[in-house]
Amino acid sequence: MAGGNGHEHTKWVMVIDLDKCNGCNACVTACAMENNVAFTGEEENAYGRGMHWLRVIRYWEGEWPNVRVRYMPMMCQQCSNAPCEPVCPVFATLHSEAEELNIQVYNRCIGTRYCANNCPYIARTFNWFDYEWPEPLNFHLNPDVTVRRRGIMEKCTFCIQRINQGEEQAAAEGREVRDGEIQPACAQACPTEAIVFGNWQDPNSKVRQLAQSQRGFKYLHELGTEPKVIYLASEKHDF
Amino acid sequence: MGTPRSQWKKAVLTVVALVALGGLVLGATWLYASQQVPPQPLEFNHQVHVQQLGLSCLFCHSNAARGKSAGLPTTNRCMGCHVQLEPKTEAEKILREYFEKEEPIPWVPVAIQPDFVYFSHQPHVSKGIACETCHGEVGQYTIAPDLSKKQNMGWCLSCHKNLAPEHFTRLSSCETCHK
Amino acid sequence: MHATNLPAELHEQVEKLRKEHLLLDPRPREEMNRMVLEAMEDVNREYFIVMVLLGLVTLVALFGAWGYAMYKGLGVAGIRRPIYWGLFIVSFVFWIGISHAGTFVSAILRVFKAEFRRPFTRAAELMTTFGLAGAGLFPLIHLGRTWRFYWMVPYPNQRWLWPNFHSPLVWDFLAINTYLLGSTMYLFLPLIPDLAMARDKSTGWRKILYTILSLGWRGTEEEWRHLQKAIQIFAWAIIPVMFSVHTIVSWDFAVAMKLGWHSTIFGPYFVIGALLSGISAVGFILYMIRVSMKNMRYFIRAEHFDALGKLLLIISMSWAYFFFNEFILEWYGGEHTVKEILRLYTQGAVAPVWWTMVVCNIVVPWAVLWNKNWRRKPWVMALMGVIVNIGMFAERYVIVTGALSRNRIPFDWGWYEPSLVEISIAVGTFALFFFLYGLASRLIPLIPVWEVEEGHHAHELKRMGKGVVVSVAELE
Numbered sequence: 001m002a003g004g005n006g007h008e009h010t011k012w013v014m015v016i017d018l019d020k021c022n023g024c025n026a027c028v029t030a031c032a033m034e035n036n037v038a039f040t041g042e043e044e045n046a047y048g049r050g051m052h053w054l055r056v057i058r059y060w061e062g063e064w065p066n067v068r069v070r071y072m073p074m075m076c077q078q079c080s081n082a083p084c085e086p087v088c089p090v091f092a093t094l095h096s097e098a099e100e101l102n103i104q105v106y107n108r109c110i111g112t113r114y115c116a117n118n119c120p121y122i123a124r125t126f127n128w129f130d131y132e133w134p135e136p137l138n139f140h141l142n143p144d145v146t147v148r149r150r151g152i153m154e155k156c157t158f159c160i161q162r163i164n165q166g167e168e169q170a171a172a173e174g175r176e177v178r179d180g181e182i183q184p185a186c187a188q189a190c191p192t193e194a195i196v197f198g199n200w201q202d203p204n205s206k207v208r209q210l211a212q213s214q215r216g217f218k219y220l221h222e223l224g225t226e227p228k229v230i231y232l233a234s235e236k237h238d239f
Numbered sequence: 240m241g242t243p244r245s246q247w248k249k250a251v252l253t254v255v256a257l258v259a260l261g262g263l264v265l266g267a268t269w270l271y272a273s274q275q276v277p278p279q280p281l282e283f284n285h286q287v288h289v290q291q292l293g294l295s296c297l298f299c300h301s302n303a304a305r306g307k308s309a310g311l312p313t314t315n316r317c318m319g320c321h322v323q324l325e326p327k328t329e330a331e332k333i334l335r336e337y338f339e340k341e342e343p344i345p346w347v348p349v350a351i352q353p354d355f356v357y358f359s360h361q362p363h364v365s366k367g368i369a370c371e372t373c374h375g376e377v378g379q380y381t382i383a384p385d386l387s388k389k390q391n392m393g394w395c396l397s398c399h400k401n402l403a404p405e406h407f408t409r410l411s412s413c414e415t416c417h418k
Numbered sequence: 419m420h421a422t423n424l425p426a427e428l429h430e431q432v433e434k435l436r437k438e439h440l441l442l443d444p445r446p447r448e449e450m451n452r453m454v455l456e457a458m459e460d461v462n463r464e465y466f467i468v469m470v471l472l473g474l475v476t477l478v479a480l481f482g483a484w485g486y487a488m489y490k491g492l493g494v495a496g497i498r499r500p501i502y503w504g505l506f507i508v509s510f511v512f513w514i515g516i517s518h519a520g521t522f523v524s525a526i527l528r529v530f531k532a533e534f535r536r537p538f539t540r541a542a543e544l545m546t547t548f549g550l551a552g553a554g555l556f557p558l559i560h561l562g563r564t565w566r567f568y569w570m571v572p573y574p575n576q577r578w579l580w581p582n583f584h585s586p587l588v589w590d591f592l593a594i595n596t597y598l599l600g601s602t603m604y605l606f607l608p609l610i611p612d613l614a615m616a617r618d619k620s621t622g623w624r625k626i627l628y629t630i631l632s633l634g635w636r637g638t639e640e641e642w643r644h645l646q647k648a649i650q651i652f653a654w655a656i657i658p659v660m661f662s663v664h665t666i667v668s669w670d671f672a673v674a675m676k677l678g679w680h681s682t683i684f685g686p687y688f689v690i691g692a693l694l695s696g697i698s699a700v701g702f703i704l705y706m707i708r709v710s711m712k713n714m715r716y717f718i719r720a721e722h723f724d725a726l727g728k729l730l731l732i733i734s735m736s737w738a739y740f741f742f743n744e745f746i747l748e749w750y751g752g753e754h755t756v757k758e759i760l761r762l763y764t765q766g767a768v769a770p771v772w773w774t775m776v777v778c779n780i781v782v783p784w785a786v787l788w789n790k791n792w793r794r795k796p797w798v799m800a801l802m803g804v805i806v807n808i809g810m811f812a813e814r815y816v817i818v819t820g821a822l823s824r825n826r827i828p829f830d831w832g833w834y835e836p837s838l839v840e841i842s843i844a845v846g847t848f849a850l851f852f853f854l855y856g857l858a859s860r861l862i863p864l865i866p867v868w869e870v871e872e873g874h875h876a877h878e879l880k881r882m883g884k885g886v887v888v889s890v891a892e893l894e
Contacts (some may be wrong), residue, residue: 087584
């Protein structure tokens with residue numbers, strides 16, 4: 001780990017407990033704040049151009065009045081075998097060998113939108129216009145994250161800026177990253193602690209413990225995408 | 240008057256010559272413009288401070304060892320020394336004016352990265368990279384030149400590839416600088 | 419064979435054959451030259467007005483709207499999550515399809531020595547070049563950041579980055595460029611002798627233009643030998659390129675994980691579809707040439723429309739075969755998202771478009787083209803060109819936007835309607851195509867005179883017993 005290059009030993013994984021999720025959308029808000037996700041306005045959003053990197057999918061079950069609602073936070077699953085990566089003509093979306101994450105390089109993106117078509121999780125959003133942050137909203141912009149312009153694809157990054165900062169911090173202090181030290185914005189904001197983030201390679205990490213639960217499943221795993229988000233649910237959902 | 244063929248030749252040659260000349264003039268203008276130092280609110284002289292007085296870079300840009308941005312000294316930091324000096328040059332007078340108005344000096348940054356580049360001084364400084372490696376021999380300048388054109392991606396990569404080959408995966412990974 | 423040598427009862431038969439077949443109805447080379455040049459130099463008022471109108475439409479509807487889309491962002495198009503590709507990609511595939519006409523008619527028929535191709539090889543090749551010019555714009559138009567398109571070009575750069583050769587879009591980019599270059603050269607080679615002919619017979623700026631373009635052609639034996647060789651090489655070489663282009667376009671869809679796209683049959687299915695739209699468009703263009711240009715009734719005759727009609731019928735049948743295969747296997751697979759997609763096609767909101775496709779590509783051609791009398795009517799073939807191309811446009815629309823609107827997560831199902839900007843750009847490309855074609859029709863000899871003359875020499879009427887038969891000599 002010394003020298004700040006011990007990332008061969010990290011594999012970032014997220015566990016989302018659907019039994020704990022109450023659909024409050026705090027994660028969506030936190031994500032938008034952390035990652036400079038643009039506000040497209042009511043009309044555009046209704047048209048299907050919301051920029052949310054993380055969205056809470058909602059399904060109703062049963063007939064009124066015996067309805068039940070199910071929530072499922074859905075974001076980029078950081079597939080180990082990602083369908084979006086090979087189709088990009090310019091390597092704007094590619095696998096980071098250092099972090100084992102699926103990264104999106106905004107300034108390389110030319111906007112073919114092929115990656116979005118090929119994503120089975122519909123996790124990607126496109127900058128249809130140049131969106132503006134009217135004052136004073138511009139002051140909340142995170143300086144560590146690029147502000148995207150029109151014509152660029154974007155998606156959840158597992159808050160890569162936080163991961164790197166945590167690692168830099170640990171390297172500067174000459175120690176390993178502690179479990180729970182690095183948290184993406186959604187996990188930090190989740191009031192029920194349904195979202196947990198951590199290092200899979202650490203056998204004592206919380207994610208590792210949780211992921212071994214009988215309730216665990218990976219969404220659309222049959223496609224062979226090898227997602228890094230593990231959902232927990234006591235009933236098997238037929239999403 | 241020559242044959243139609245020689246007239247053609249002449250016309251083509253003239254056009255080629257004009258285009259070449261235009262290209263040369265444009266190129267020279269661009270080259271000249273790119274060598275100009277940006278105007279600063281006051282003509283801070285790096286040479287005097289670094290070479291003659293022997294100040295270290297971190298004395299004024301103290302955040303470089305700790306954070307992302309190296310930072311520019313506050314007016315107070317300048318006045319820490321200058322308060323004892325009689326303002327003689329134009330620059331010293333302007334400094335005193337800002338100090339008395341209690342306003343920050345609106346410096347024009349010369350080594351600024353675009354929004355899509357993430358750069359942090361701390362890992363570079365802590366690995367012992369000298370300031371001059373990226374910023375040039377600032378101590379020899381009177382006024383710092385604009386580096387934003389020079390510091391492109393290939394320039395970054397030339398070090399990231401060669402300085403630490405064992406960390407190449409990490410140092411060449413896109414998300415290291417673009418997030 | 420001269421009519422004077424014939425007994426009277428055969429005379430009538432010979433006249434009939436002459437009237438029917440261009441290649442049995444020789445005219446002196448000088449006269450054919452004159453006819454072609456007259457058609458080319460005929461720039462009248464109507465032509466001028468039409469061209470100005472087409473030019474304006476191109477400028478405003480295509481480039482104006484494109485500029486607007488670039489300036490504002492792609493949000494001006496109707497696309498939205500999850501339908502990230504819309505009318506631009508539909509038009510792209512459509513125009514690539516049109517561009518298959520020229521190569522097929524010209525190269526494949528040349529390789530197989532189909533004699534009826536002679537008068538209209540060039541007319542078809544021009545469709546390839548200009549179809550590709552239209553098609554080539556769309557991958558640029560549809561980019562979110564068009565101004566960065568050159569990042570798809572492999573060139574050494576200070577970023578140390580290359581394009582991703584895994585991506586079908588890079589294959590596309592390379593295939594289209596190869597095809598554009600190859601087909602332009604293939605268009606140009608047989609044009610050289612005709613340009614030299616035009617050079618010898620024209621004056622003023624045309625003289626200068628043709629002097630440059632004809633590359634000093636003198637028509638010596640050796641030059642002819644080289645030219646024939648080069649044409650042969652290109653005719654053979656361009657055929658695999660043509661197949662590869664549309665196959666690779668189909669891979670844009672087929673290699674994706676998208677249900678409704680992920681089909682192994684897409685390669686040949688798309689190639690046949692391209693030929694269907696291309697060949698039918700040749701019929702339309704030949705009709706336009708015949709009615710709008712001088713002296714073309716001599717060169718383009720009912721026999722040519724008849725031959726195209728037969729070809730079109732066969733291709734329509736092949737297309738139906740692939741279509742059936744594709745549909746039935748998807749349906750049989752029973753994957754529930756695919757079933758939903760097929761339901762959307764046949765009964766859902768996309769159904770009007772889907773059924774238009776079936777009617778225009780299968781029902782109408784089969785109902786019309788079996789009849790020789792209809793095939794021989796130029797206006798019927800022109801109408802077939804329009805109808806089949808509507809059908810093929812519908813096919814691409816269904817595949818691109820229909821499949822995208824249904825995916826594995828029902829929460830994210832969507833619906834697409836093209837916006838005004840998209841429609842304007844799509845229409846503008848048609849104007850661009852006809853504008854370029856109109857321009858070319860007055861700038862280069864549209865009929866390859868030397869090829870027709872060659873055909874005249876190759877064909878002979880021979881008396882055999884009580885009748886006459888056609889004998890064809892192998893010249894190439």
